[in-house]
Amino acid sequence: MDKKLRIGIIGGGGIARGAHIANYFKYPDKAEVVAVADVNEDVLQLNRQEFGIEHTFTHYRDMLAKMELDAVSVCTPNKFHAGAAIAALEAGCNVLCEKPPAMNAAEAREMANAARKSGKLLHYGFHFRFSAEAQMLRRYIDAGELGHVYSGKIKALRRSGIPGWGVFTNKELQGGGPLIDIGVHMLDLGLYFMGYPKPVHVIGKTYRELGNRPLTPTWGGQWDYENYSVEDLAMAMITFDNGASLHLEASFIVHMKENDRMNVQLYGTEGGCSFSPVGIYKDRHGTLIDIAPAYLPKVDAYHAEIGAFLNACRGEPTPLSTPEEGILVQQIVDAIYASADSGKPVTV
Ligand SMILES: NC(=O)c1ccc[n+]([C@@H]2O[C@H](COP(=O)([O-])OP(=O)(O)OC[C@H]3O[C@@H](n4cnc5c(N)ncnc54)[C@H](O)[C@@H]3O)[C@@H](O)[C@H]2O)c1
Structure with a gap:
């Protein structure tokens, strides 16, 4: 050793x-x-x-x-x-x-x-990549089961999940709200599945309608609604140089039925997929068919990520993100905020 x-x-x-x-x-x-x-x-x-x-x-x-x-x-x-x-x-x-x-x-x-x-x-720290579900999907996608992925949806939505600790509601210290905080997790995952195509155009819209009001807190505790300076909902459409497009939604708080929704859905020429619950959807031999795992090992994605980082430090190949992927995620985030500020589409 x-x-x-x-x-x-x-x-x-x-x-x-x-x-x-x-x-x-x-x-x-x-x-x-x-x-x-x-x-x-x-x-x-x-x-x-x-x-x-x-x-x-x-x-x-x-x-x-x-x-x-x-x-x-x-x-x-x-x-x-x-x-x-x-x-x-x-x-x-x-x-x-x-x-x-x-x-x-x-x-x-x-x-x-x-x-x-x-x-x-x-x-x-895009730890969702290390979940058993993400690794399963990546294997299917690499094997060509989805064909060309031409579109998809990214969701990082919380019904009421504004962190009451830390500085997550402070734009000056965090750069933004749910988009830069939790949206980036699912955005990275979607791009990781798609092979990180280059973003071309972005149209984005952000809202601050609920976070700055004393609404009902949940697991995050009471947040500082008086000094809430980030968006509470971000919506975007992103296009890529390979012709693909992604629709993105990210919220800390929004009136919806589910308590939270972290998902990537992709639509390809040979099949589609969903990260959570994990599934693959195809049309094969005259039948619309769903593929779901009968068994997946329980993986603590943070534990797996730290293990992969240590292995990478020792020169082993791992599915960790690269600095270049970090730039692309950040370019998309910048473009969504810029489009929301200007009210116009942005070329990346
Ligand atoms: N991967 C995930 O799922 C996940 C989850 C939560 C947070 N995060 C990220 O982790 C980071 C920290 O979040 P957190 O929840 O631990 O927040 P936190 O507020 O609990 O911890 C941040 C710590 O950084 C310290 N700090 C501030 N400025 C510093 C400086 N200049 N030098 C050294 N220490 C400094 C603070 O005193 C604090 O103890 C954020 O970037 C957040 O986006 C990631």
């Missing part, structure tokens, strides 16, 4: 503790979380108590200078992704940066350049 990778965490909040550190701990032969950096001393204390991580820093640059790290998870609010990821790459670390890649495509490009210059890995 190679030496254990020395892992540092930048931003020790909810996702760092719940999905990153907890899962690195499940690969004790491959990795050791040796340090955490967070601007909040209370958060550092929590990390020391919960995980026994001895080395904690209030400035990530100090951690990068002192700890001789092999890899870093970036788990800060979106505004700080680019700075932290670039500093970590320049310090010679492989980087797993939480989604979205950054605040905008310009930052994602700088991150990709830093990755290229350093020769290190830069992956984004």
Whole structure:
């Protein structure tokens, strides 16, 4: 077994503790979380108590200078992704940066350049790729079961799911609302299935009709509706250079029947598919037929993602995202917001 990778965490909040550190701990032969950096001393204390991580820093640059790290998870609010990821790459670390890649495509490009210059890995936390359902669909799609995918729908909808913690309702720190927060997960998944075609035109519309009102909170707790500065619903149509199109919907709160809906539906010349519930739909031998798995293993997608990142650090091929895919996702997000602001279609 190679030496254990020395892992540092930048931003020790909810996702760092719940999905990153907890899962690195499940690969004790491959990795050791040796340090955490967070601007909040209370958060550092929590990390020391919960995980026994001895080395904690209030400035990530100090951690990068002192700890001789092999890899870093970036788990800060979106505004700080680019700075932290670039500093970590320049310090010679492989980087797993939480989604979205950054605040905008310009930052994602700088991150990709830093990755290229350093020769290190830069992956984004699009963990849905690692679910058993996504991997099953990818195998069917790669085998040509859908033919040419010419259209589809991306949904990341919550009936009432505005996060009451963190800074998810603050445009200045996050860059936007449900589109950049949860929409990007399903957008990445759809593009991953489609082979990441290049976006060409985008028309987008955003709304802030409910998030800025004291409506009924659910699992996310009470959000700060008085300072709610992001959209609560984003709608878009995206066209691609291979002739395909995607329709996208993303909400933190919207009046609908289901509590939440995270789905990718694709329509191809030989079949269609749905991610959740997972299924493939075809017309074969004179019969309309649905294909559904009789059995799929239960996969914790975060655990699988951390495992894949560690394997990638050791040079193994994995389905992790690339810096270039991060730029494309971010270009689409930028174009949706720009179209919504201008009221006009945008050429990417
Ligand atoms: N993949 C997923 O499903 C998923 C889920 C939740 C959050 N996220 C992403 O993870 C990131 C963090 O979200 P969270 O829910 O953990 O938020 P959080 O508020 O719980 O944690 C963020 C932490 O970053 C710290 N921080 C802020 N600025 C910093 C800086 N300059 N340097 C170091 N630390 C800094 C904060 O003090 C806080 O402890 C966001 O980008 C979010 O989009 C991803």
